[in-house]
């Protein structure tokens with residue numbers, strides 16, 4: 686099971702929650718209103734990509750993992 690790697694710049698995140706709208710199974714906000722990834726099954730990578738691109742602060746970066754996900 687390949688999961689993309691998602692980097693979240695916590696300092697840049699303003700809690701706009703665009704990412705949650707497009708990929709609700711992947712992102713949630715913590716008690717400070719900052720985005721974080723969820724446990725469990727994520728959304729399809731296409732949805733995650735849209736969510737990443739929707740961030741008004743550019744706080745998200747997606748690194749798609751192919752070939753077994755070795756970092």
Ligand code: SF4
Nearest residue numbers: 698699701702704740
């Ligand atoms: S869309 Fe960007 S600013 Fe908004 S919660 Fe997600 S990471 Fe944070």
